[in-house]
Amino acid sequence: MLLTFKQAKQNILETATNAKPLTNQTVSLFDALDRIAAIPIISPIDVPGFDNSAMDGYAVRLSDIQQTKTLPLASAIFAGDNISNLQWPEATCLRIMTGAPIPIGADAVVMQEHTEQSDLGIRFLKEIKAGDNIRRCGEDVKKNSITVDTGSKLTLPTLSTLATLGISEVTVFNKLKVAIFSTGNELTPIGTPLSGNGAIYDSNRFTLKLLLTKLNCEIIDLGIIPDDPTQIKQALVTASNQANLVITSGGVSVGDADYTKTALEDLGQINFWKIAMKPGKPFAFGQIGHALFCGLPGNPVSTLVTFYQLVQPLILTLSGLKTTDIDFRFQVKAATDLKKSIGRVDFQRGRLQIDDHGELEVVTTGQQGSHITQSFNQANCFIILEQERGNVNKGELVTIKLFNTLLK
Ligand code: AMP
Ligand code: MG
Numbered sequence: 001m002l003l004t005f006k007q008a009k010q011n012i013l014e015t016a017t018n019a020k021p022l023t024n025q026t027v028s029l030f031d032a033l034d035r036i037a038a039i040p041i042i043s044p045i046d047v048p049g050f051d052n053s054a055m056d057g058y059a060v061r062l063s064d065i066q067q068t069k070t071l072p073l074a075s076a077i078f079a080g081d082n083i084s085n086l087q088w089p090e091a092t093c094l095r096i097m098t099g100a101p102i103p104i105g106a107d108a109v110v111m112q113e114h115t116e117q118s119d120l121g122i123r124f125l126k127e128i129k130a131g132d133n134i135r136r137c138g139e140d141v142k143k144n145s146i147t148v149d150t151g152s153k154l155t156l157p158t159l160s161t162l163a164t165l166g167i168s169e170v171t172v173f174n175k176l177k178v179a180i181f182s183t184g185n186e187l188t189p190i191g192t193p194l195s196g197n198g199a200i201y202d203s204n205r206f207t208l209k210l211l212l213t214k215l216n217c218e219i220i221d222l223g224i225i226p227d228d229p230t231q232i233k234q235a236l237v238t239a240s241n242q243a244n245l246v247i248t249s250g251g252v253s254v255g256d257a258d259y260t261k262t263a264l265e266d267l268g269q270i271n272f273w274k275i276a277m278k279p280g281k282p283f284a285f286g287q288i289g290h291a292l293f294c295g296l297p298g299n300p301v302s303t304l305v306t307f308y309q310l311v312q313p314l315i316l317t318l319s320g321l322k323t324t325d326i327d328f329r330f331q332v333k334a335a336t337d338l339k340k341s342i343g344r345v346d347f348q349r350g351r352l353q354i355d356d357h358g359e360l361e362v363v364t365t366g367q368q369g370s371h372i373t374q375s376f377n378q379a380n381c382f383i384i385l386e387q388e389r390g391n392v393n394k395g396e397l398v399t400i401k402l403f404n405t406l407l408k
Helices: 005-018 062-067 156-164 203-214 229-242 260-265 300-318
Strands: 024-028 057-060 073-077 093-096 108-111 115-118 121-124 146-148 169-173 177-183 218-225 245-249 269-275 282-288 291-296 330-334 345-354 360-364 381-385 397-402
Touching (some): 005 300, 057 121, 203 218, 203 245, 203 300, 229 260, 229 291, 245 300, 260 269, 260 282, 260 291, 269 291, 282 300, 291 300, 345 397
Parallel strands (some): 177 218, 330 360
Antiparallel strands (some): 024 169, 057 108, 282 291
């Protein structure tokens, strides 16, 4: 029976959500990029820590300004100055720099560009309102507030905020351990001469390593395993003993050398799915011992598409991520005809671009066969064609989803 893509994804995510959480570790802020917070991060201070000036200008009391528009200059305050002993006579103003503390009694800072120097002091040219150009204490982050929740990804802007709090270490979930191997007698490692007729390079294992590195996983690379049930079984045992997740490529279809299935039968609980998606119909998912297992189809494009669409959300959830991005999909017109057969959801590769009238359109990147790796190279999005849809004519609206950073 064919499973819909939605059913498969739901099943995978449910399994991932119920998996045992990873243990955690403390890392320096610098090493925390894209890791997942394992405990809430509470702000130890207010940011800003004190009221301060947003501009280079002049600090004034509104009561003085109501009397006269020109005030003599009393003194100057610089960023970092201690102003506890500052003397500020009535009916004068203070020179103040960006980031300098606001003295008690100041109602506003007037930006330099709205003033004029005269013999009598500083002349204020524009209307002044209470609070102008003052950054308030705690306006950005309040002391004791939860700045980052458990399960949030520590993105560059988030880490930058944590740096403003003076935080130099964070507790994150340990990296997910992922064991990988490729299956197939035809496979030769990259960087070595092809080993005879019918041999091809093991590109999938290389691709998987890049993908897993980008997803911050710890990789256990078990290499190439020939199409031999005993060796595949042995590799699965080794992999599942060491890893949280085992990913293989090849051997999950219905060919005579697709031994992964046989090898798995007595090792664990695996569902061999035929998912109504293209590319990527054969896909295996289940559990061996304490490890989860994903068997990806061998065709390179199928490997990449199934990884992106199904394994990526699985890994993110297993890694502890709770907040997921909104699934931004939108509709644009197809700039070319698209071939599509009814019965499976297609993840075609396309390029979103701007037409001569300044409107968005999507073009196909050409041949969409599951062995045409070049279809990805010029692409920046998936064109998602619904299961029940047939051929698409140029000008029809189609749903697209831009690639995330995994493919950029
Ligand atoms: P399979 O899923 O084992 O039936 O393989 C499907 C197709 O993908 C075949 O043409 C294989 O030669 C090819 N293939 C399998 N594994 C890999 C790999 N690791 N790298 C590149 N191509 C592969
Ligand atoms: Mg094979």
